[in-house]
């Protein structure tokens with residue numbers, strides 16, 4: 001992608017490197033926790049024109065509601081090729097596109113719901129990405145995010161800030177993002193935040 005910033009290029013290359021191992025790395029936690037959270041999130045989508053940003057290897061495909069038209073984007077070509085393979089195996093038709101959430105190539109206000117799971121821990125400029133989501137979502141449309149955030153516990157947040165650079169370099173995501181605050185600061189209207197586990201994993205429901 002030609003016009004991306006240095007930070008974005010570095011983040012994209014990191015996910016290209018991680019792509020072959022991503023499903024394996026997340027396997028245990030996927031089965032024990034994430035799958036139930038994904039199901040909960042997808043039960044809340046509205047309308048039938050849905051955008052998933054940061055689709056990764058397509059772990060949400062199993063939870064896509066029937067009779068919806070889903071477009072899914074990711075900036076990592078290697079993650080996308082895994083998603084393409086998963087869609088093929090599942091016999092699903094999903095419009096997959098390589099795109100940066102910080103610069104979406106869609107017209108204003110065309111999606112009923114926009115979804116992202118475990119994405120805003122990695123987006124280099126999260127507010128820019130969230131503003132783009134607001135732009136492409138219909139006015140009053142739904143935005144659903146499943147994210148891990150910085151703990152409010154002072155000891156835990158100190159440790160999370162301390163090890164964050166190492167986690168970014170080895171695995172990709174930042175573990176010290178304040179995504180609930182970022183959502184509010186992007187102009188989206190936060191309607192509900194559900195704590196899913198240990199004050200770190202959150203389901204956020206907002207409106208454009």
Ligand SMILES: C[S@@+](CC[C@H](N)C(=O)[O-])C[C@H]1O[C@@H](n2cnc3c(N)ncnc32)[C@H](O)[C@@H]1O
Pocket residue numbers: 011012015053054055056057058059060073074075076079099100101102116117118119122123124129172173
């Ligand atoms: C931790 S993975 C999560 C993948 C998937 N959503 C899931 O729940 O398994 C983060 C994904 O977000 C993508 N991503 C990060 N920053 C992005 C950006 N600026 N634009 C588009 N995709 C991005 C990464 O390439 C990666 O596939």
